[in-house]
Amino acid sequence: MTDDPYHRDEQVTLLFGDTLKQLRTLPDGSVDCIVTSPPYYFQRDYGVEGQYGLEGTPQEYLDRMRAVFREARRALADDGTFWLNVGDAYSQRKAVRRSSHQEGLHGAIRGARESWVESRAAGRARMSSENLIGGRPVTEKSMMMLPERLAIGMQDDGWILRNRITWAKTFCTPESVKDRLSGKSEPIFLFAKSPRYWFDREALAGEDGDVWHLPASSGAGTHTASYPLELPLRCITAGCRPGGVVLDPFSGSGTTGEAALRLGRRYVGIDLNPAYHELAKARFAREVPLWPAA
Template sequence: MGVILSGDALLTLKTLPPEYAHTCVTSPPYYGLRDYGVKGQLGLEKTVDEYIENLVEVFREVWRVLRPDGTLWLNIGDSYATRSGPQAPTNTRNSNGHTEKRVPAGYKYKDLIGIPWALAFALRADGWHLRDDIIWHKTNAMPEAVTDRPTRAHEYIFLLSKEPRYYYDADAIAEPCGKKGNARSFRGGWAYTGHTSFDNDAESDRETHGNAENERGTRNKRDVWSVATAQFKEAHYATFPPELIRPCILAGCPVGGMVIDPFFGSGTTGEVALQEERDFTGIELNPEYIAIAERRIKATEEKGIQLKMWNCRAAQTT
C-alpha cells in the first residue's frame, strides 16, 4: 500500500507515530540549486549552516519514526561557491530554473563546499551511526564546461543507522561473481594473501583464508554503484534512478515493511517500494510533483497495489 502526504517534511513527519517505518530512502533538495516555487522549500537558505541545521532537524524526526533497527539511505549532491544570476530552465517541461548564486559566508570563490560530508558529520553528531559512504558513479554524467578541474560524475548515498546493529539484508543485494581467485585480495592486519580469491564471500574467506573457489557465485555488494541518471518524461529535475535506490530498499526493508521518503518528489521511492512488495509513505510539499507521483504510482494499480492520497495540511495547522 502507498500513502502520499501533502505538506512540509518536518511538520508532516511530526504527525507520524514513533517506530513507524523500517527504513528511509530519500534525496533532499540540494543547496542553492533550484527554486521550485513553493513557500517553505529547503535549499534556498542564505547560509550553508542554516541549510544543514534544517536538514538535521528533519532527520531527527526521521529518527523518531524509524524502528530501533531502522536505517537511513541519504542521497545528497555537492555545490560550488560561485557567482551567477538566476538562470531560466533549459528544459521547457519545467518552469523552475537555477537560483541566483552568491559565495556563501566562510567560503572562497570556486570552493567545493563539501555539503554531503558536512551533513553526514552533522547527522553523526546528532546521534546517527554513519555506516557507509556509497559512491553513485553516474555512467552518463552531464558534461561540464570547465577547464580547471575534472567533470564531476558522482554523488554520495550515506547509509546511517539508529543503532550499531540494525536490519540489513546483505543476501538481497549480493553481487554475482566468478569462482576464480585474484591476487589483489587482502585480509585482516592489512596483509595481502597473494594470489588468493578476490571474489570469495565472508564465510569462504574465514574458512579458507581466501584460497578456495567461491561456490556460491555471489559476493557482498561493493560501495561504488555505477548507475545511469534517470530519464523521466514528466516535469521534475531531481529524479534519482529506480536502480540506484532498489538496493537500498531491498537491503533496508523486509517484504511487507514500510519505506518512508520525506522528500518524495516524483515518487521514485514509492514506485520501487511497491515493485518490491514493500509499503511506502511519501511526503511532498509541491502540489505539481504530487500530481506527477500520483500518476506514476497509479500505473501500478493494475497489479493490485493500492494507493491512498492523504492531505495533512489541516492536521499541521491544528
C-alpha cells in the same frame, strides 16, 4: 492546509506540506526504511513557498536538513536504515535555475533566462561571499563539502554512519568547466539508528561493494531532479524488511515509492508541492504492480 493525508490507500500514504511538520505527525518507530534525496543547496527553484534548498546560507541549509533528519530518526524503527543521497555545491557567483517541472506546469518559456538583477531580487542569485558556514565564507571556487558536513552533523545527532557509497554515474551531462575534472559521482550515505538493524546483504545479488555504477536519471515525468529507479531498489532490497514501510520525506515524483511498491513494501511520501504528488499517483497507477503487503 488540512492534516488529512493528500492520498491514502492500502499501499500508499502521501502527505502534503512542509516535511518537518508532516514528519511530526508520524508515530515513533512507524517506518522501517528511509530513502531520500533532498533538494541540493541552491540548485533549483521549485516555485513553492517554504521550499528547501534556497536557504540564505549553506549553514542554514545544513541546520535545516539536520532538523528534518532528527525528526525522521524518531519515526524510524529501532532496526531501521536511512539511505541519503545528497550532492555538493561550489562557492561561486551563481543564479539558481528554475525547475523545468515548474516551467511545464506554469507555462514559462523554456530557454528564457532572468537577468542577474531579476534573479537577485527574487533570491535566486548569490555571491560566493554569502556562502557562510560557521559564520565564515567558503573560499571562492571551493567545493563546500556539504554532504560530508551534513553526515558529520548527523553523527553528532546520534546517527550511526555505516557506509559512504559512491554513485558512479555511467552517463551524465558533461560540464563546461575547464579548470577541474567533471563531477561524475555523488555519495549515498547509509545510516542506522541502532547498532543492530535490518540488513540483507545477500539480497543484492553480487552488488555488495560500496561503488554503484548507475546512470544519472533522465527524469521521471517532468521532475528532472529524481535519481534512477535502480538506486532506491537496491537500498530497499538490502535495508527494509519484507512487508515494511518505506518513507521518503522529499517524495517528488515518487521514484522511491515506485521502488517500494515493486518490492512489496508500503510507502509514505511527503512533499511540499501537490503537483508532484499528482505525478506520483499517476506513476503508481500506470507503472507499478501494487503488491499486497506481507
